[in-house]
Amino acid sequence: MPKDVCDEEKLRVMVSLRLTQAEHASLTALAHEHQTSQSQMLRRLIRTASGLPDVPDAQAIQTLKASGEELRRIGVNLNQAVRALHEGRAHFQKELSEGLLLVSRIVSGMQQTLKQSARLAQQSARQRLAREG
Template sequence: MMRSEVVRVRLRPEEREALAGLCGKSRTASEVIRLLFRDQAGLPLPVGPVESDALRGTNEELRRIGINLNQAVRAMNEGRVGYEPHLDAALRNLLEGVFRLRADVDLMLRISRQERRRGGDGV
């Protein structure tokens, strides 16, 4: 998605100096402000290529865990193992958490790809 919204902010000289220090030579003030905002708002942060590889591996492991949890729930519902309501609820909660975590990792990877395409370093 293209960035279309503009926000103007007034800073004191010491705040502007601190922002410049965070930018260094490799980042623009806009990049730093977006990263700080995303962090404080609890939004996924873009990651670099090395972290992206690790996250893809993590996502694959989460997928496998989800498959196993789903098989356990299915076995209970089909009567292949004894039905335990509390265990069923716990497995479903775990499965939902794994799905949410995978969605967050997918979003982080998508944001990072978009940042790299735009020429940012993804961090």
């Protein structure tokens, strides 16, 4: 099962609790649905209920890393284009201007998608918690 607690975040406090059979069945089902342990699921529910930011799972982290790498490559290319313009090695062209506008729209779209994904994940977790509560 993937570990979804950041390396910097140490788990130092142990809590013991008793559950009814129905509560345990719900916890087990939630953990299975999210492909995580019962402990991880409890931590997620606590973070959601208390307003703490959710710790992303392994797949979300991988997606964010890939998006970050793509944005880094775009930034490198933009930097090279601007440097060439400033050094006189390239001349301003309509195609370059259109390309920069397109890149700007793509980056803005990625930003909006990431924000929306985070909002939907938090909303889904809150709704699930309300149903289980």
